[in-house]
Amino acid sequence: MADKTYTTIQGDMWDSISLKIYGDEKYIDKLIEANFKYREEAVFSSGIILNIPEISTDSDYNFELPSWRKNML
Numbered sequence: 001m002a003d004k005t006y007t008t009i010q011g012d013m014w015d016s017i018s019l020k021i022y023g024d025e026k027y028i029d030k031l032i033e034a035n036f037k038y039r040e041e042a043v044f045s046s047g048i049i050l051n052i053p054e055i056s057t058d059s060d061y062n063f064e065l066p067s068w069r070k071n072m073l
Contacts, residue, residue: 004052008044017044021052030055 006021014032015025032039034053041048 004054006050006052008046008048008050010044010046012044013042017050022055027055 006017008017014028018025018027018031021027021031030053031050034051038044038048038050
């Protein structure tokens, strides 16, 4: 399978890209790992090509809420 990419638009941020691509913001870490040279970018300019890694399903994703958040559910 060919690698997927995403070309940023002015104002994109890691969370908004994750939401657009994966439908959830929790995959930011996967995007940053795949694009480590841009790890310090907070707000992207347009035209940056990012690698988009394939992710496993939610049931396979090891995601745990912080303890303070668990108490709110």
